[in-house]
Amino acid sequence: xxxxxxQLRSGAVSNTQARRMILNSSQQLVLQSAVRCSETNASKWxxxxxxxxxxxxxxxxVLLSTLTPGPNPVVVCFTSRGLAAPNGRLTLREGTRTxxxxxxxxxxxxxxxx
Numbered sequence: 001x002x003x004x005x006x007q008l009r010s011g012a013v014s015n016t017q018a019r020r021m022i023l024n025s026s027q028q029l030v031l032q033s034a035v036r037c038s039e040t041n042a043s044k045w046x047x048x049x050x051x052x053x054x055x056x057x058x059x060x061x062v063l064l065s066t067l068t069p070g071p072n073p074v075v076v077c078f079t080s081r082g083l084a085a086p087n088g089r090l091t092l093r094e095g096t097r098t099x100x101x102x103x104x105x106x107x108x109x110x111x112x113x114x
Contacts, residue, residue, distance in 0.1 A: 001051070001053075001090070001101050001109075001111070002101075002109045002111070004021070004029070004031075004051045005021070005076070005101075005103060005109050006109065008020075008021060008031055008076075008078060009078045009082050009084075009107045010082075011033075011048075012033075012078035012079065012080055012082060013078075013080065013081065013082045015033070015080075016080040017033045017034065017035065017080055018033065018034050018035065018036050018037040018039070018077055018078065018079055018080060019031065019032070019033050019048070019077070019078050020032050020033075020034075020037065020045070020074055020075075020076065020077035020078070021051070021074070021075040021076055021077075021088075021090075022072045022073065022074050022075060023064055023065070023066050023072070023073055023075055023090070024072050025071065025072070027063070027064050028050050028051075029050060029051035029053065029064070029075065029090075030047060030049075030050050030051075030072075031047070031048040031049050031050065031051065032045040032046060032047055032048060033045065033046050033048055034046065036079070036080075037077035037078075037079055037085045042072075063092070063093045063094075064090060064091070064092055064093075065090075065091045065093070066088070066089065066090060066091070067086075067088070067089045068086075074086075074088075075088045075089075075090045075103075076088025076103045078107065082106075082107050083105055083106065083107065084103045084104065084105050084106070084107055085105075087102070087103060087104060087105055088102070088103035089101065089102050089103070092113075097113070098113050099111055099112070099113035100112050100113050
């Protein structure tokens with residue numbers, strides 16, 4: 001997860017584009033690009049691929065959620081300067097275990113949980 005977020009951020013800076021990660025209705029993390037993070041027209045975002053996750057290795061259900069409600073919520077969007085807009089959080093729940101992956105404004109990534 002960290003590597004995907006770092007690559008997304010570096011892609012935003014090197015291509016001078018906004019890059020974001022969204023959580024779609026199929027519980028997939030989709031990477032997209034556009035001119036700026038404030039773009040509200042979904043057709044202006046270009047899909048770059050999905051994040052390959054190795055989840056459910058023990059046959060348990062894993063649920064992903066974000067701080068942003070609604071369809072296809074944004075986990076994080078990096079501006080062309082590499083800043084996160086807004087600060088992002090992805091929550092992974094598996095049984096009684098919960099992990100939070102947080103992205104700070106400057107692009108740093110931290111995982112916490114139990």
